[in-house]
Amino acid sequence: MKTAVYHSPFGDMELDYEEDAVTALKMAEKKAVGEAPEGLALTVFRELDEYFQGKRKTFDIPLRTHGTPFQEKVWAALRAIPYGEVRSYKEVAEAIGHPKAYRAVGMANNANPIFIIVPCHRVIGSDGSLIGYGGGLPMKEALLSLEKKHRIS
Incomplete structure (x- = not known):
């Protein structure tokens, strides 16, 4: 599991991801610290940038959730x-x-x-x-x- 920090218009968000899927995206509760974004994280950051610019309406990111x-x-x-x-x-x-x-x-x-x-x-x-x-x-x-x-x- 890797963590990267995305600087959104609303503050820092923590992105948790594996090589092939995003597992979490949430507001950072404190000063966020993460690794330099690479691979999937760079794709997520690009798609989030496009979303916040009003250019992206759907996300093409693989997700892995663990719920009931x-x-x-x-x-x-x-x-x-x-x-x-x-x-x-x-x-x-x-x-x-x-x-x-x-x-x-x-x-x-x-x-x-x-x-x-x-x-x-x-x-x-x-x-x-x-x-x-x-x-x-x-x-x-x-x-x-x-x-x-x-x-x-």
Whole structure:
């Protein structure tokens, strides 16, 4: 496992990866220290740069998550939410065949190890409100605004 630091518009992010797949992307909790990016990390950084510039709408990065079967279903459903669109926790629960499990969807969303690339920021409350995000609500709002702005272009 390798760690590299990506300097995002929202602060440092820690990228954990193996030779062939990303295993985690999260906000750095403290001063981030990582190895010089190489191989897959350079690809991830390029794709993140393009995403933040509004030029990339999907990621082509191989991912390796380690969750429960339920979490894996939720994370797959998150990856299916199109760029610039949102779904409620209830809609995600319905999409994975567990219509009453919207709270569990929220917990799986919270446990998402690869944010932005697995777009948990695209999940909102049934009333349209922004609810919870590992990077904070201002970041969630900014990501949704970025995607809305560049959705058509």
